[in-house]
Amino acid sequence: MANHKLLTRIFESAKRIEFSNRDRLVFFSDVHRGNNSWADEFARNELIYLFALQYYYDDKFTYVEVGDGDELLKFKFIEPIRIAHEEVFRLLQKFHNKGRFYYIFGNHDYEYRNPELVHRTLNHIFNMVTEEREILFDNFETHEGLVFQHKESGVELFAVHGHQADNLFHRLIWLNGVILRLFWRPLQMLGLQDPSSVSANIHKRERTEEELKKWVDEHHQPMIAGHTHHPQFPKRGKTPYFNTGSCVHPRWITCIEIVKGEIALVRWRITPNKKGQLVVKRSVQKGFRPLAQFAHTPTV
Template identity: 40%
Template sequence: MRTMQRLTEAYENALRVEFDDDSKFIIFSDVHRGDNSLSDEFSHNQNIYQHALNYYLENDFTYIEAGDGDELWEHEIFKYIIRAYGDIYTLISEFYRKDRFYMLYGNHNMDLKFEDYVEDNLYKFYDIYEDTFDVLFPGLKVYEAVVLEHSENKKEIFIVHGHQGDFLNDHIWPITKFLNRHLWHYFHIVGFRNPSSPSKNMHKCHKIERNYSKWIRQHEIMLIAGHTHRPKFVSNSGESYFNTGACVFPLGITGIEIQEGTIALVKWHIRPDPIGSLTVQRSVVKGPSPLADFMY
């Protein structure tokens, strides 16, 4: 019940963004950018992710980062994360300057719900090479959720991270964050699984997905989430539930594309070309299918 209430609160307080059949969106979640240390699960995919973002920037997509873009549970000092991935943050800031970027917070970067924290860490960054402060995301507002509303039929797409209502990852997140930073961070390096993570616990993952489906049935609104790290293109029971997957898989990253009135689940990964050279390639896993088939 608490999950239903928290999802509804997030929906009611969401940023509303108008779109039409000419709009283009790429939705990534659970990037988990860290400090490029041994425990940083994103580091091996950084080149794939950067290549994908360049593609979407050049092709006029709007980037929605649906939570857990930054790994603030395991890494306390934000400047070390930005220092590790300065080129990537600079690339994301290009979307922001073109008014084509929306950032949501998830359980692993819940600190971004606080405006002072965002101002202190994301408005600008210190360039150690030039010994100056450079503009990054001035005036950035980080949201809990976004609702895309079609300009003609007024049908909606609710985009949220998906941790809402979870006892460990929402209600007592400061405690869980403390344990991750000072305990599981080190266990993680040697291969232990974190029990609070739905991506490592299929029972927990299925429970969360059932709650998503229940909320969709009650409200008749299409939902796109992350959090579980499990890519999804429509729920098994037929509700309009989609999941971006994550950017920390061993063999690539996944995301949801919306463009020209369609939706698709895509994967970016490294594969050999016909002459054996390794290249970053985009594959469509599911879709593209008409959005109208899923919007209530």
């Protein structure tokens, strides 16, 4: 199928990044940073995300964004997004300055496939204090996909957003953007949700995940994806397909962690403690499991 060929092309041409048991990685996707209006689904979870991001920065994780970091289909312009969530971008800047930040574009930030646009927009931020534009991400790169190679086990993890398996979102991204901006964004500000979204339509979500899992099985290649907003962690012996979930769930955010050569699905949420105080809590949902369990022995 055409979408399988596209995924194969992305995998074969992707930058290879080696890591070892000494390294720590965290994968987020579908952050959907917006302009802090009522249509900005990320805004309600920004404090949870900031807390988690600070945790990962302090604990020396490498941060990998697996698509749809900025919501450009719905809001179009990056500058209002940067202003609305400046604290987030300043923290991401710290990751970048330490060489611990990788950015994969998805269907909602597809414009970042253009290197000139990346240099013009992603590399700068408007400082509200000095009222001047300044460098945010110097010499920043975006990727359609990345392959993370675990040194000890030999396991390769293909990180890709996953919209490539969804013909509607991949082939008609421009039309989807027009519909989101002109039709669904005004309705969303009134409290309605877009039923065409793969995250809201269970049948579309299942079809997309089925296509991604077929590719994983056919190529015997573990994958970390996003797009569907549906956190996934494979059971033993099942297709090694992982999904980070999203940062726009009404009550929590989820991600994939790799620590000491082991992988897990993690959730962050605000919850009351015994004293009745609201705290941000990290909880492991599934895992940790050694990456070596996902090693593939080629068939003859």
